[in-house]
Amino acid sequence: DAGVIQSPRHEVTEMGQEVTLRCKPISGHNSLFWYRQTMMRGLELLIYFNNNVPIDDSGMPEDRFSAKMPNASFSTLKIQPSEPRDSAVYFCASSLTEYGYTFGSGTRLTVV
Amino acid sequence: AQSVSQHNHHVILSEAASLELGCNYSYGGTVNLFWYVQYPGQHLQLLLKYFSGDPLVKGIKGFEAEFIKSKFSFNLRKPSVQWSDTAEYFCAVKTYYTGGGNKLTFGTGTQLKVEL
Numbered sequence: 001d002a003g004v005i006q007s008p009r010h011e012v013t014e015m016g017q018e019v020t021l022r023c024k025p026i027s028g029h030n031s032l033f034w035y036r037q038t039m040m041r042g043l044e045l046l047i048y049f050n051n052n053v054p055i056d057d058s059g060m061p062e063d064r065f066s067a068k069m070p071n072a073s074f075s076t077l078k079i080q081p082s083e084p085r086d087s088a089v090y091f092c093a094s095s096l097t098e099y100g101y102t103f104g105s106g107t108r109l110t111v112v
Numbered sequence: 113a114q115s116v117s118q119h120n121h122h123v124i125l126s127e128a129a130s131l132e133l134g135c136n137y138s139y140g141g142t143v144n145l146f147w148y149v150q151y152p153g154q155h156l157q158l159l160l161k162y163f164s165g166d167p168l169v170k171g172i173k174g175f176e177a178e179f180i181k182s183k184f185s186f187n188l189r190k191p192s193v194q195w196s197d198t199a200e201y202f203c204a205v206k207t208y209y210t211g212g213g214n215k216l217t218f219g220t221g222t223q224l225k226v227e228l
Contacts, residue, residue, distance in 0.1 A: 031213065043202065043218040050213040091155060093216075100146055101216055103155040 004104035006092050012110045018080040021107045024073055025094030033101065034067055034077050035091040043091075049075065082111045114139045114207045118219035125193050126227050133188040133222050135203030144206040145186040146216065147177055151199045159201075162186065173197070198226045 005024040013019050025032050034046040048056045049069045057067070064083070069075040079086055089108050093101040119134040137143060144163050148156040160171025167179040177188045186203060203219040 033215070035218075042220040045215055045217070048213065048215050055209060055211075055213045056215060093156075100158045100161050101156075103148075103157070105155045 004092055004094050004102050006090075006104035006107050008107060009105065010108045010110075012112065013082055015083055015111055016081045017111075018078065019082045019086075019109060019111075021077040021090050021092075021109070023075045023077070023092030023104060025075070025092070026102055027073065029094035029096055029102075030072075031095045032069060032075050033093045033095075034075070035093065035103075037089045037091060037106070038087075046077070046090075079109075082109075084111045087111050114205060114217045116203055116205050116217055116219035118201075118203055118222050120222045121220070122223045122225070124225045124227065127195055128192045129226075131188070131190040131193045131197075131224070133201055133203075133224070135186045135188065135219060136184050137186065137203075137205045138184065139205060139207060145177075145179060146204040146206065147171065147175070147186075147188050148202045148204060148218075149199045150202065150221075156202065159188070193224075193226050195226045195228055197224060199224060 007022045030051050032049040036044050036046055046059045047067045052069045065079055067077045087110050089106045091106045092104045095101045115138045117136045146161045147159040149159050150156045159175050160169050162169045162179045170176045175190050177186055179186050200221045200223050202221045204216045206214050206216050208214045
């Protein structure tokens, strides 16, 4: 099992540009989560999908952020336009309902 | 809303010292509790979890945690730490949505540094 796969590992972009982060969950897992990690705020849940349907997006900071899960094996998190305060490590995690989460290696985003 | 508090933000220990990291949660109902570890530059990995049964839970690498319902606590312990335990440790609680599904709420983390 390759685990949760995220790409890219690192992304440096200029303010105002569109950024797309990608996640491939573990096959068979029915839940997918996007988290953001910063020094100031720790780990924050951005959005949660269950069976490809967004269940809770209350953590999405603002309209500049959007997430999709077109099928069970792929999800994207898009920021448009990006701002320096979006700089963080973004983690994707997947799980079967009754167990712990498996996290991907994360995408370190730097917006300059 | 559910919240998780980790009392120690930074802990420095010498090798072979004993470790206890505090974790308290706010939810009064049935909870599932977790400790995750994040080694420098890596992703979060599960150390141990509590769902039900014996409140003393043993995890990987010699870690254990005790669930004390009356104190809303789930403290992490290790009798003798090693330099390789240097990492950030996160307590988390799983809560369930009314319509189905669940989410993990994390504490702010405790940065542990073990000195030789």
